[in-house]
Amino acid sequence: xxxxxxxxxxxxxxxxxxxxxxxxxxxxxxxxxxxxxxxxxxxxxxxxxxxxxxxxxxxxxxxxxxxxxxxxxxxxxxxxxxxxxxxxxxxxxxxxxxxxxxxxxxxxxxxxxxxxxxxxxxxxxxxxxxxxxxxxxxxxxxxxxxxxxxxxxxxxxxxxxxxxxxx
Numbered sequence: 764x765x766x767x768x769x770x771x772x773x774x775x776x777x778x779x780x781x782x783x784x785x786x787x788x789x790x791x792x793x794x795x796x797x798x799x800x801x802x803x804x805x806x807x808x809x810x811x812x813x814x815x816x817x818x819x820x821x822x823x824x825x826x827x828x829x830x831x832x833x834x835x836x837x838x839x840x841x842x843x844x845x846x847x848x849x850x851x852x853x854x855x856x857x858x859x860x861x862x863x864x865x866x867x868x869x870x871x872x873x874x875x876x877x878x879x880x881x882x883x884x885x886x887x888x889x890x891x892x893x894x895x896x897x898x899x900x901x902x903x904x905x906x907x908x909x910x911x912x913x914x915x916x917x918x919x920x921x922x923x924x925x926x927x928x929x930x
Contacts, residue, residue, distance in 0.1 A: 764854070766861035769807040769820065777807060777820040780844045801841065801929065810845075810858035819845040819858045823866070826876065826927040830917045838866055839929050840877040859889055863909070874910035876927060883907055898923050 769777060782794045789797065805824035809817050824839030840862065845855045866873045879886055883893050883905045891907040892915060893899075899906055906926060908918055918926070 764813075764818065764857060764861075765811050766808060766858060766865065767811070769809045773809060773817060774807065776817060777809065777844075780817075780820060780846055781842055783847065784844055798842065804929070805839065805841075807842075808862065810854060810861065817846065818849045818854050819843070821858065821862065823862065824929055826929070828874075828918065828921075828927060829925060830914065835874065835914070836870065837927060838873065838875045839927060840875055841929060843877075856888070863889060872911055872914065874908065874914055876906065876908050878904040878906055878929075880904050894926065895919055898926050900926075900928055 778791075778795050778798060781798065782791050786794060801822050801824060804826070805822045807820060807822045810819040811817055821843040822839075822841050824841060826837040826839045827834045828837045829835070840859070843855065843859065845858070863873070863875065866875070875891070877886065877891065878901065879891075880903065883891070886907050886909075889909055891909040894906045894908060898919070898921070900923065908915055910918070
């Protein structure tokens with residue numbers, strides 16, 4: 764399996780996978796319009812097999828947070844989806860591990876944020892921790908951070924309006 768940037772001709776298929784999971788009463792066209800807003804802030808990635816078949820996809824948003832009197836990069840993981848034919852086989856876990864590993868190789872003390880629509884327990888295996896209750900914006904999407912202890916402590920003291928939101 765390979766984790767790589769998505770190509771332009773793969774984007775529609777990625778949106779189709781996401782639409783199956785998160786239509787929320789929208790048409791496909793409205794779903795695409797809503798999700799294209801993320802394109803300006805990040806990069807879509809795919810997890811493919813040896814034949815280049817897309818198993819899963821996610822976006823990594825380039826965010827920043829003010830810590831220690833300077834801007835600190837924060838990678839926002841979102842739209843994490845696995846093709847329904849490959850769910851419950853561990854591919855989501857492997858895709859997330861590959862993503863985190865790639866950024867950790869590029870950046871010392873890489874930090875990640877996500878909003879979990881599933882049980883936050885799933886993301887504990889990747890060292891994500893829930894932010895305190897007073898920093899949670901959405902009752903059904905728990906904000907979680909993966910970073911070193913010092914960074915987590917500093918983020919956990921910030922007012923909610925300084926925690927990046929990407930919905």
